Amino acid sequence: MAKKVAFLQGNEAAAQGALYAGCKFFAGYPITPSTEVAEVMSVELPKIGGKFIQMEDEIGAMAALLGGALGGAKALTSTSGPGLSLKQELIGYGCIAEIPCVIINVMRGGPSTGMPTGPSQSDIMSAKWGTHGDHPAICLVPASVQELFEETVRAFNLAEKYRTPVMVMPDEIVGHMRERVVFPEPGELEVIDRAAPTVEPAQYKPYDTSFGDVPPLAAFGSGYKFHVTGLNKLPDGFPTTKAEYVQAEEERQVRKVEGNADDIMKWEEYKCDDAEIIIVAFGSTSRSARFAVDQAREQGIKAGLFRLITFWPFPEKRILELSKKVKAFITPEMNLGMATGVVKAAVEGNAPVLGIFRVDGEPINPGQILDKMKEVK
Amino acid sequence: MAYDYEKFIRPGKLPHIWCPGCGHGIVMKGLIRAIDACGLKKENTAIVSGIGCASRLPGYMDCCTLHTAHGRAAAFATGVKMSRPEMDVILVGGDGDGTAIGGNHFIHACRRNINMTYIILNNKIYGMTGGQFSPATPTGDKASTTPYGNPDPAFDIAKLAIGAGATFVARGTAFHANQIDKLIAEAIQHKGFSVVEILDDCPTTYGRRNKFKSVIEMMNHLKDIAVPVKAAEKMSPEQLKGKVLTGVLYKEDKPEYCEQYAKVIERAQAAK
Ligand SMILES: Cc1ncc(C[n+]2csc(CCOP(=O)(O)OP(=O)(O)O)c2C)c(N)n1
Numbered sequence: 143m144a145k146k147v148a149f150l151q152g153n154e155a156a157a158q159g160a161l162y163a164g165c166k167f168f169a170g171y172p173i174t175p176s177t178e179v180a181e182v183m184s185v186e187l188p189k190i191g192g193k194f195i196q197m198e199d200e201i202g203a204m205a206a207l208l209g210g211a212l213g214g215a216k217a218l219t220s221t222s223g224p225g226l227s228l229k230q231e232l233i234g235y236g237c238i239a240e241i242p243c244v245i246i247n248v249m250r251g252g253p254s255t256g257m258p259t260g261p262s263q264s265d266i267m268s269a270k271w272g273t274h275g276d277h278p279a280i281c282l283v284p285a286s287v288q289e290l291f292e293e294t295v296r297a298f299n300l301a302e303k304y305r306t307p308v309m310v311m312p313d314e315i316v317g318h319m320r321e322r323v324v325f326p327e328p329g330e331l332e333v334i335d336r337a338a339p340t341v342e343p344a345q346y347k348p349y350d351t352s353f354g355d356v357p358p359l360a361a362f363g364s365g366y367k368f369h370v371t372g373l374n375k376l377p378d379g380f381p382t383t384k385a386e387y388v389q390a391e392e393e394r395q396v397r398k399v400e401g402n403a404d405d406i407m408k409w410e411e412y413k414c415d416d417a418e419i420i421i422v423a424f425g426s427t428s429r430s431a432r433f434a435v436d437q438a439r440e441q442g443i444k445a446g447l448f449r450l451i452t453f454w455p456f457p458e459k460r461i462l463e464l465s466k467k468v469k470a471f472i473t474p475e476m477n478l479g480m481a482t483g484v485v486k487a488a489v490e491g492n493a494p495v496l497g498i499f500r501v502d503g504e505p506i507n508p509g510q511i512l513d514k515m516k517e518v519k
Numbered sequence: 520m521a522y523d524y525e526k527f528i529r530p531g532k533l534p535h536i537w538c539p540g541c542g543h544g545i546v547m548k549g550l551i552r553a554i555d556a557c558g559l560k561k562e563n564t565a566i567v568s569g570i571g572c573a574s575r576l577p578g579y580m581d582c583c584t585l586h587t588a589h590g591r592a593a594a595f596a597t598g599v600k601m602s603r604p605e606m607d608v609i610l611v612g613g614d615g616d617g618t619a620i621g622g623n624h625f626i627h628a629c630r631r632n633i634n635m636t637y638i639i640l641n642n643k644i645y646g647m648t649g650g651q652f653s654p655a656t657p658t659g660d661k662a663s664t665t666p667y668g669n670p671d672p673a674f675d676i677a678k679l680a681i682g683a684g685a686t687f688v689a690r691g692t693a694f695h696a697n698q699i700d701k702l703i704a705e706a707i708q709h710k711g712f713s714v715v716e717i718l719d720d721c722p723t724t725y726g727r728r729n730k731f732k733s734v735i736e737m738m739n740h741l742k743d744i745a746v747p748v749k750a751a752e753k754m755s756p757e758q759l760k761g762k763v764l765t766g767v768l769y770k771e772d773k774p775e776y777c778e779q780y781a782k783v784i785e786r787a788q789a790a791k
């Protein structure tokens with residue numbers, strides 16, 4: 143049988159990816175340029191008996207999302223810009239209480255209301271440092287409509303596997319462009335469900351690390367009674383200020399992501415083998431970069447593209463390896479140097495990192511990247 | 520025989536954090552008797568709170584308990600209820616938690632008329648953080664941040680709930696302990712969003728700043744100001760000055776949110 147093929151907008155594909163992954167619950171608040179995700183979910187979820195709710199604001203949406211996820215549902219929200227700022231309070235709650243959920247944040251210009259319809263890549267630091275305190279961060283940055291579909295499926299898998307909020311962050315261009323999408327058959331892409339408890343309700347502890355760094359999560363209403371709090375907690379979920387527990391728990395929460403970075407990280411190396419100049423890029427910017435690499439090769443410049451598909455955890459080890467054999471890195475991005483700083487830290491001074499920054503609402507074009515390559519001595 | 524509260528208290532979680540003379544424990548006992556009277560199953564009951572002294576209550580209850588962030592209880596609970604409509608969902612929190620930082624979630628939960636019961640423990644102050652004024656602190660009262668007397672007017676929380684669309688609204692006091700369970704039980708049995716405001720006391724951060732010499736004085740004050748709705752019908756506006764009405768203040772039958780959403784599902788599936 144021929145596969146289902148559709149011409150979809152990025153945001154629509156993200157919603158379809160969520161449904162493929164088994165999402166049954168959506169709570170959101172409308173905001174450009176992410177609203178289409180909510181609109182598709184409002185149409186599709188009730189058809190399969192799922193629930194869609196538009197809340198009073200993004201704080202409420204994030205709260206309802208976590209409540210729905212605790213009820214046992216795979217849960218999604220979508221937002222942009224100021225909405226992400228509002229969600230940050232409870233993204234931290236999701237991290238410390240270890241509640242799986244997926245947040246699609248379509249990046250627009252900021253700060254504040256900024257440029258609601260303009261593309262941007264300036265939320266990547268917010269994805270890691272936006273909520274206060276130390277916490278794990280997983281952030282995926284797809285570059286095409288097909289990839290947005292597939293990475294949304296993977297986001298649910300990572301959320302369920304590691305019991306933590308996961309962010310998918312297409313820039314506005316990826317969120318709003320239309321491309322051909324080939325729908326995978328059911329079963330073709332892996333779909334992971336959270337581990338259910340294996341112990342009797344009376345023995346259940348929601349943070350029992352004897353089951354490893356990711357303890358099983360029971361659902362409210364499934365026969366298990368337990369406590370959930372945003373305070374530092376003991377294995378049974380109750381608050382504690384005991385130093386040895388607090389330290390160990392905080393470290394475990396970060397370790398369950400950082401310690402499994404190899405399972406989570408994804409990137410693509412294009413013509414990097416013999417490259418003297420490597421462009422590190424993600425999202426729509428990586429498409430310009432790929433074009434620029436091909437043009438450069440035609441002109442005899444040995445260029446390559448390192449395309450990030452996961453931004454957090456960041457593949458710093460691989461960048462460090464590459465830094466030992468290249469003349470320079472070029473980091474085009476639609477912000478004022480966020481990824482550039484991360485790449486600089488990773489290369490440990492082995493090679494210069496030349497940034498190209500644009501925040502005027504226009505995409506970075508291949509010509510700009512090619513010009514930058516020519517500056518490399 | 521004395522009532523056995525133990526059967527709903529989580530083993531090993533007492534003593535509680537509340538100060539001697541704090542009214543929150545009286546409300547918890549009322550809630551336990553109400554849950555018992557309504558025959559709710561512990562594993563099928565979610566008790567959801569925000570942050571504050573009052574919001575520590577769920578931790579002591581042997582149910583599915585969710586201690587959320589400051590003000591967010593109603594929004595978290597909405598997610599739980601939507602995801603698990605068969606669960607009984609009860610919210611607990613302070614006046615500050617529910618009507619300041621959580622005010623937006625509160626009024627929208629009232630408006631949706633989602634089948635949950637919200638118990639607001641109104642001690643007119645932010646107890647946990649040491650006695651700053653709340654939206655329920657009367658004008659002129661002293662708080663740690665109104666050293667010259669509170670310039671703000673106060674919310675009437677029950678009226679706010681009625682105005683926002685809650686379909687069952689009741690008020691009691693920590694003094695009238697035997698009425699609390701009856702009000703909460705009626706609220707739980709009501710289909711729709713029900714609000715029970717309990718006028719409560721915080722001797723530690725409110726009483727001492729506002730010329731109450733003892734917990735007994737605070738309790739006597741609650742006794743003096745409370746007028747049952749029925750009795751109020753026969754009283755003149757003069758006689759009602761400085762009083763608050765207690766009992767069931769409002770009750771209405773309106774479509775419930777989860778049932779409305781079930782109809783959305785039916786329509787979506789019919790159109791498929
Ligand atoms: C976002 C946020 N802001 C402020 C606080 C600090 N805070 C904790 S409890 C509280 C007030 C609680 O007062 P109330 O809800 O009336 O309950 P009570 O302690 O009197 O029972 C405040 C302001 C917080 N925890 N979170």
Ligand code: SF4
Nearest residue numbers: 537538541572646721
């Ligand atoms: S500070 Fe006030 S509200 Fe908090 S426990 Fe003490 S008396 Fe109760």
